[in-house]
Amino acid sequence: MELSVLGQNNGGQHSAGGCSSSSCGSTHDQLSHLPENIRAKVQNHPCYSEEAHHYFARMHVAVAPACNIQCHYCNRKYDCANESRPGVVSEVLTPEQAVKKVKAVAAAIPQMSVLGIAGPGDPLANPKRTLDTFRMLSEQAPDIKLCVSTNGLALPECVEELAKHNIDHVTITINCVDPEIGAKIYPWIYWNNKRIRGVKAAKILIEQQQKGLEMLVARGILVKVNSVMIPGVNDEHLKEVSKIVKAKGAFLHNVMPLIAEPEHGTFYGVMGQRSPEPEELQDLQDACAGDMNMMRHCRQCRADAVGMLGEDRGDEFTLDKIESMEIDYEAAMVKRAAIHAAIKEELDEKAAKKERLAGLSVASVQNGTSGRYRPVLMAVATSGGGLINQHFGHATEFLVYEASPSGVRFIGHRRVDQYCVGNDTCGEKESALAGSIRALKGCEAVLCSKIGFEPWSDLETAGIQPNGEHAMEPIEEAVMAVYREMIESGRLENDGALLQAKA
Amino acid sequence: MALKIVESCVNCWACVDVCPSEAISLAGPHFEISASKCTECDGDYAEKQCASICPVEGAILLADGTPANPPGSLTGIPPERLAEAMREIQAR
Numbered sequence: 288m289e290l291s292v293l294g295q296n297n298g299g300q301h302s303a304g305g306c307s308s309s310s311c312g313s314t315h316d317q318l319s320h321l322p323e324n325i326r327a328k329v330q331n332h333p334c335y336s337e338e339a340h341h342y343f344a345r346m347h348v349a350v351a352p353a354c355n356i357q358c359h360y361c362n363r364k365y366d367c368a369n370e371s372r373p374g375v376v377s378e379v380l381t382p383e384q385a386v387k388k389v390k391a392v393a394a395a396i397p398q399m400s401v402l403g404i405a406g407p408g409d410p411l412a413n414p415k416r417t418l419d420t421f422r423m424l425s426e427q428a429p430d431i432k433l434c435v436s437t438n439g440l441a442l443p444e445c446v447e448e449l450a451k452h453n454i455d456h457v458t459i460t461i462n463c464v465d466p467e468i469g470a471k472i473y474p475w476i477y478w479n480n481k482r483i484r485g486v487k488a489a490k491i492l493i494e495q496q497q498k499g500l501e502m503l504v505a506r507g508i509l510v511k512v513n514s515v516m517i518p519g520v521n522d523e524h525l526k527e528v529s530k531i532v533k534a535k536g537a538f539l540h541n542v543m544p545l546i547a548e549p550e551h552g553t554f555y556g557v558m559g560q561r562s563p564e565p566e567e568l569q570d571l572q573d574a575c576a577g578d579m580n581m582m583r584h585c586r587q588c589r590a591d592a593v594g595m596l597g598e599d600r601g602d603e604f605t606l607d608k609i610e611s612m613e614i615d616y617e618a619a620m621v622k623r624a625a626i627h628a629a630i631k632e633e634l635d636e637k638a639a640k641k642e643r644l645a646g647l648s649v650a651s652v653q654n655g656t657s658g659r660y661r662p663v664l665m666a667v668a669t670s671g672g673g674l675i676n677q678h679f680g681h682a683t684e685f686l687v688y689e690a691s692p693s694g695v696r697f698i699g700h701r702r703v704d705q706y707c708v709g710n711d712t713c714g715e716k717e718s719a720l721a722g723s724i725r726a727l728k729g730c731e732a733v734l735c736s737k738i739g740f741e742p743w744s745d746l747e748t749a750g751i752q753p754n755g756e757h758a759m760e761p762i763e764e765a766v767m768a769v770y771r772e773m774i775e776s777g778r779l780e781n782d783g784a785l786l787q788a789k790a
Numbered sequence: 791m792a793l794k795i796v797e798s799c800v801n802c803w804a805c806v807d808v809c810p811s812e813a814i815s816l817a818g819p820h821f822e823i824s825a826s827k828c829t830e831c832d833g834d835y836a837e838k839q840c841a842s843i844c845p846v847e848g849a850i851l852l853a854d855g856t857p858a859n860p861p862g863s864l865t866g867i868p869p870e871r872l873a874e875a876m877r878e879i880q881a882r
Contacts (some may be wrong), residue, residue: 558871568868
């Protein structure tokens with residue numbers, strides 16, 4: 288009998304699919320190798336904990352418009368209401384306006400746990416606006432976690448101040464550690480009162496990023512590293528980046544796909560640089576996972592996003608709307624504490640239940656046939672809470688899980704409205720259903736609460752089995768149940784034999 | 791002797807923060823440089839600071855009316871390639 292594989296995966300059990308000890312098994316264990324004090328810091332942080340992102344909300348305030356570098360995936364004309372990608376916002380706020388907005392959102396969305404400053408430029412290239420916002424928030428909203436993301440150029444000189452304002456989460460975007468590669472990503476930086484270009488600029492940026500990373504780690508500040516995967520430019524190189532940043536003490540690596548469309552007006556978009564396919568991204572994340580705890584649930588959100596990851600309720604909190612809101616922050620704080628405690632209780636219960644179920648479910652799948660069945664990707668429609676609780680047609684994104692004899696692991700998300708849902712100038716229109724089917728490429732089943740007849744037959748034709756039988760069930764249990772059904776129906780057996788024959 | 795910001799400015803504040811003469815302010819729809827305060831950084835820096843950090847090609851004009859950062863100089867996108875991409879998008 289092989290029991291409890293989910294809880295203590297030792298890697299190397301997959302016949303295919305690239306499993307690794309740090310990320311395999313249930314997604315709950317994504318953070319299990321971390322010391323208790325770090326886990327406590329991230330358990331309610333939707334951007335750092337995959338599990339937390341089903342339950343907790345975050346917001347960004349756009350107080351930092353200035354930037355000190357240019358990246359080839361960014362266009363500084365950041366004002367577009369219809370686009371969802373980093374660096375885009377609708378209105379830039381003063382620190383005072385930002386504080387008011389945070390309090391308004393925290394009162395209206397009790398799941399909110401985190402406030403981040405992420406742009407639309409570089410927060411640390413706007414040190415006064417960014418730090419003023421943090422200072423006021425640490426005084427007026429002491430229960431909100433504060434975090435910041437940066438390109439790292441100005442990081443070393445800001446570490447002291449960040450520590451002073453209780454910032455305990457910092458994200459550095461590190462796309463390379465080799466200046467030759469950097470020169471293909473960053474055309475220039477502004478440094479020591481000069482615009483510097485090429486390899487020389489990339490070298491300075493890389494040095495500052497690495498120094499900043501070391502300084503943060505030395506102070507006990509949690510560091511996540513973001514990297515943009517740019518096929519043919521830094522994709523192979525990111526494996527080395529992952530090794531280095533892990534060795535220096537970053538606790539999480541988030542490899543994100545390049546977003547590049549001509550209509551964004553970015554260098555990569557206009558020059559036809561392609562974005563990675565979902566499977567390329569997954570392969571790279573799996574390759575990096577051997578060295579590092581990988582993040583796979585990032586939604587690459589706007590610098591003024593509000594709400595749960597994957598949703599944006601920014602429209603409800605525009606400047607003119609928050610102006611007229613009466614906020615009783617003390618009362619909101621009490622309510623939020625109660626709701627957060629209830630979520631925590633639910634998560635603890637879920638974890639305990641998972642421990643109980645883990646051994647059983649896996650044992651029945653495995654039962655002496657380990658390695659015989661290939662892994663299967665399945666898409667899930669969820670509106671939060673870790674449940675299959677969304678109608679297929681209402682989903683704007685699907686979460687993708689991989690089921691294998693070793694258990695269920697979270698792989699990533701697929702958006703249905705690809706980055707832009709605006710007018711007809713934003714790319715060729717295709718039917719929403721065709722778009723969904725394309726987005727689900729590689730998945731063999733889609734689990735949702737309900738689904739209409741038309742999408743059902745189209746999905747079947749595309750080789751994706753719709754499944755509405757697990758409505759309101761916990762995601763991972765349902766995925767495992769469908770995987771077992773696939774095994775029992777004999778669907779995976781021949782493939783498995785083929786794989787073994789190949790090996 | 792003064793630089794000038796024109797309407798392609800995206801109001802990112804970067805120039806305001808680095809101007810040694812406090813010559814830049816948000817007056818109308820975009821930032822403006824006070825012609826009386828601007829020194830073109832003479833005596834302070836070798837490079838004109840606003841023009842060295844501005845991310846938008848063509849947004850800052852030199853005293854002679856030519857752009858401090860001409861098309862293609864900041865993004866690296868050849869102007870003819872950009873024009874072609876714009877035409878393709880329009881034609882959709």
